[in-house]
Amino acid sequence: MMKPLALLLVLAAVCPARDLRVMTYNIRNAAGPQIYKIGPWEIPLSRGHDQLDAVAAAIKAANPDIVMLQEVEGRCLESLGQDQAAYLAKKLGYHHAYFTASEGGWFGAVVDKGNAVLSRWKLEDARERQLSEPDGDAQARNVALARVLVPD
Numbered sequence: 170m171m172k173p174l175a176l177l178l179v180l181a182a183v184c185p186a187r188d189l190r191v192m193t194y195n196i197r198n199a200a201g202p203q204i205y206k207i208g209p210w211e212i213p214l215s216r217g218h219d220q221l222d223a224v225a226a227a228i229k230a231a232n233p234d235i236v237m238l239q240e241v242e243g244r245c246l247e248s249l250g251q252d253q254a255a256y257l258a259k260k261l262g263y264h265h266a267y268f269t270a271s272e273g274g275w276f277g278a279v280v281d282k283g284n285a286v287l288s289r290w291k292l293e294d295a296r297e298r299q300l301s302e303p304d305g306d307a308q309a310r311n312v313a314l315a316r317v318l319v320p321d
Contacts, residue, residue, distance in 0.1 A: 263288055
């Protein structure tokens with residue numbers, strides 16, 4: 170199983186009179202204990218919204234202005250085609266940007282895992298920079314960059 174490792178950087182335009190609450194959270198694909206068996210192989214699958222709702226509850230309890238997420242799945246087999254960053258952003262009422270750190274496939278399945286930035290405020294100039302390219306079994310690494318438009 171691929172485990173993207175990334176460094177997330179958020180560039181915030183912060184007015185001096187405002188405190189900014191920033192959270193980082195490795196959601197580990199929001200994977201639950203469900204196992205899908207294909208012949209002799211066992212594939213761990215997420216439990217859908219159940220695990221993502223627990224992630225959303227933890228984020229809501231912390232009440233951050235900006236959240237940097239690692240090990241987020243785009244639309245891939247393990248998350249049953251669910252865009253986890255978009256789901257969390259919608260549930261929390263945040264803006265978001267998602268960046269693929271590792272992608273590929275096995276048995277024709279799409280694997281898309283990466284990092285996301287969630288923000289109470291609009292994100293501008295959100296982009297990524299690759300730190301490395303996959304080499305054999307090694308995984309690509311990236312940095313997520315975003316300017317957060319914090320109101321006065």
